[in-house]
Amino acid sequence: MGDDARALIEHSQTAHFVIQEERIVYANPTFAALIGWPREDLIGQHHQVAAPPEHLERTREIVARRLAGKVGRPGQMPMVRRDGSRLDVRVFATLVPFGGRPAVLVTLNDITELTGALQRASWNAQMLERTETLCRSGSFEITLPEGLVKLSSGLQQLLGLAADAPACSIDALDWVPPDECDLVAGIWRGAELGEPFDFQHRVLTAQGQRLTVLHRGRVEQDEAGKRRGIALLQDITAQREAEQRMQQLATQDDVTGLPNRAAFLDKVDAAIVAAGWDKHIVTLLAIDVPRISELRDKLGFCAGDALAMALAARLQQTASEGEVVARLGSHEFALMLKLPADATEAQSIVLARAERMRQVLETTVRLSTTEIIARCIIGVASFPGDAQRPVELLELAQTARLRATQDGPVVLYEPESNARALHEMRVEALLCKAIADDELELHYQPQVDLSNGHVAGAEALLRWTSPALGVVSPGEFIPVAERAGLIAALGDWVLRRACQQIAQWRAEGVPPVRIGVNFSPLQLQRRDLAQHIQAILLETGAVPALLGVEVTEGSVMADVGHAAAVLREIKALGVEIALDDFGTGYSSLSRLRSLPIDVVKIDRLFVHDVTAASEDVSVTRALITMAQGLQLKVLAEGVESEGQLSLLAANRCDLIQGFVFSAALPADAFATLLREGRRLPDRFVTRVRRTRTLLLVDDDVHILASLKRLLRRDGYTIVTAASGAEGLQRLAECEVDVIVSDQRMPAMTGVDFLRRAKDLYPYTIRMVLSGYTELQSIIDAINEGAIYKFLTKPWGDGLLRGHVAEAFRQKELADENRRLARQVESANADYQALNQRLEALLAQQRSETELLALAASSARDALEALPGAVVVVDGDGTLAFVNAGARELIPGAAAELGARAVDVLPDCMTRTDWDTGGPGSIIELGGRRHRALRRTLQRDGQMPSHILLLTPEIAAKAH
DSSP states (O other): OOHHHHHHHHTOSSEEEEEETTEEEEEOHHHHHHHTOOHHHHTTSBTTTTSOGGGHHHHHHHHHHHHTTOOOOOEEEEEEOTTSOEEEEEEEEEEEEETTEEEEEEEEEEOHHHHHHHHHHHHHHHHHHHHHHHTTEEEEEEEETTTEEEEOHHHHHHHTOOTTOOOEETTOOTTSOHHHHHHHHHHHHTOOBTOOEEEEEEEEOTTSOEEEEEEEEEEEEOTTSOEEEEEEEEEOHHHHHHHHHHHHHHHBOTTTOOBOHHHHHHHHHHHHHHHHHHTOEEEEEEEEOHHHHHHHHHHOHHHHHHHHHHHHHHHHHHOOTTOEEEEEETTEEEEEEEEOSOHHHHHHHHHHHHHHHHHHHTSOEEETTEEEOOOOEEEEEEETTTOSSHHHHHHHHHHHGGGOOSSOOEEEOOGGGHHHHHHHHHHHHHHHHHHHHTOEEEEEEEEEETTTOBEEEEEEEEEEEETTTEEEOHHHHHHHHHHHTOHHHHHHHHHHHHHHHHHHHHHHTOOOOEEEEEOOHHHHTOTTHHHHHHHHHHHHTOOGGGEEEEEEHHHHHHTHHHHHHHHHHHHHTTOEEEEEEETSSOOOHHHHHHSOOSEEEEOGGGOOOTTSOHHHHHHHHHHHHHHHHTTOEEEEEOOOSHHHHHHHHHTTOOEEESTTTOOOEEHHHHHHHHHHTOBOOGGGOOOOOOSOEEEEEOSOHHHHHHHHHHHHTTTOEEEEESSHHHHHHHHHHSOOSEEEEOSOOSSSOHHHHHHHHHHHOTTSEEEEEESOOOHHHHHHHHHHTSOSEEEESSOOHHHHHHHHHHHHHHHHHHHHHHHHHHHHHHHHHHHHHHHHHHHHHHHHHHHHHHHHHHHHHHHHHHHHHSSSEEEEEOTTSBEEEEOHHHHHHSTTSGGGTTSBHHHHSOGGGSOSOOOTTSSOEEEEETTEEEEEEEEEEOOTTSOOEEEEEEEEOOOOOOO
16 A cells, blocks of 8 residues: 555545454554544454454455455445444445555445434334324325325325325326315415415225315425425314214204204294294194103113104104204104294194194004004193293193193193192192101001011101191102102101111010111212211111112113112121112113122012913013022012912012002001011911922812822822812912822813913923823823823822822922022123123223323323423433423434433533432523423332423523
């Protein structure tokens, strides 16, 4: 290498070094500085001194090829400085003579910043593409004034276009509907420089789908004066549809599509304003169809909605142009008419129109296979005669409806219509006074345990005798209390009085029984209900085990989660929980299982006599079996006859209450009943039997006597009946295992009797013993399962005894199988409940994880928006975060994230003698004084991080 060449290389800003015999024989100052070695120390070092371990083989091969005379190309590789840090270099090696011998000259250029920039650019491009995909958005760039549009990959994906789609003009975008192309192009052509704008329009995807997008844009100008437009398009189709749906829900009934109450009143208001100019009469018809609610309560919401839709269609068909039909509630419609100002003529027109509409509505409606007649009543009020404001006008029409009857279903408003409303207001006022003056009283209806016939508890029922009104029915004052917001006060009074009575009876030595108190849905909404009950128990001295809480199925199903939590707290006090009106609501087994219920009370609708239809009895039996399968006691309410009581006892109902035993009694009378030990007759008691029971049915008394003598020796309890009707009565009076019946009996054949017995008491074993055979009826009965065996007369004693013994064995085996099935069902329910709790726990953990991620994102956004410089340094000394203020104050800091803080930040920010708990220090930075605060972030199991906040110091004004 000549002296001139050496001098040039010595002063070159490009790094050079020479390799000869695997050693560095020359290195210029730039190379030495680049890898952090003193120049004199490099001479004689192995040529791989700065090569990373993973590239040792590669560098050896490159040097060998150059010494062999092979020409190479420039390449890129990492190098290691003396302090262990790495850098990226572009390297070129060539064969040169050095000192008269072949050598390899290596030329290096530091490209660390370039590779970092490329990596960041690639990352930013990927993040942009991912962000556009996640946000269902895309962007494009327009060159102006040419108007050429270049789409981002996100917009291409949103529109379903190929990645190599050609550029297009803003004046002819094929993905914008033709009727909106001029709008989009016109907005861009008229855009002001630097002024952002946004608007909405539609786009067409390659798949033919129409989307609504929010189009945001701005025109910019570079230093050369060249203008370009930047646009962002975001898919807001779902948002627009949701907004339209919300608007629809706010103004329309979601079942019928008719205007709702708010929209109807707006239209009435507009009509009243217009009527002031054209002197018309605005008349409202308030139409009530109770049948809709009845269907919904009996058959479910679908049936009620189907009837409402059918009636709404009829109303719309009968309405003329300019008339408004609306649905105000679940079973209430309204119609607005505009009539001429002649009051007499208008009244006759309204009455005729309302009657015609009533006839249309009461025409038979066919729902599935059922025909329904929907009776309706109509109240009428008019402007300006009755009221001046829309709300008042509608209220008067609804008030008029209160006077409607079956004979007069269409009623015009008259001032007397307010009489009922005034009476309710009087009842409300007197009820408030009754609570304060202690005019109320509790009566107690006994609840009887069918296993022993004794009184096991009572339901506390509220009674009111007013000095002004006399005896007021609960059916009258309870609804008033609910509407007036007094139900909570009444509930508290009942609870406190029942607890006081429990304590008083205990002190007087009255036999203890549990007293059930009804809780309204409003009371159940109290989150501190358990604490409130506990406070009253402590105050009155009542024993919690003698108190019961009764809640209706409807109130619990309204919010199962809240109800379950409140009831668990109440049960933890030792108070029994009963579910009232069971079977009338819409509770599922899984929901019922999740509630801490002890007793279910079957509604009186499901309490039937022995003469009831078999399908009705089957529903009652199913309710009892289902509840007992969930380990719950069953109480039937409204039991009024011995037939009902017999059927409930036969189906193993646990408890009953009703007039068959006793009406609700005042406190003293109920205490007397308890002291006397009044109980049910033994024939209705369902205690566990220790004997097998056999029912013999035959109209021949001699055969009955003969059978009884024969079978008595086997230890059976034998019951006899002389007819099928008498046999049904015996089945109601006692629990029977096996039935042996004659076939040919007056009024009811044996097969018909056993069919009836199967429907009412399916677990009995039924046999026919007869000398008369009607083959087809016998075969049919056997095929239906009504008959277990058919035996003929005369019989063989041993054979008959064997058949009867076998029947009892079959019955006991079936009983055991049912018991085991109930246990399995209960275990499965427990397993299902456990799975549901585990799923709920997993869902909660997922929600907490998402919440933590959201919190971290929110914290980063908050630091970014702080009006000052924020710098975060990790525990290992690396720069972790800088916000917008820090990036402005320390240019280039954002590009060095991950680097050592001491290499990036000014010395005044990397001091170690900070007072982390004080008011901070003043430092000079960027020609300005700043107050610096440093705080330490301690995290479990990790080295503490440090956060530094710099805020400009505001100089005090001179005075």
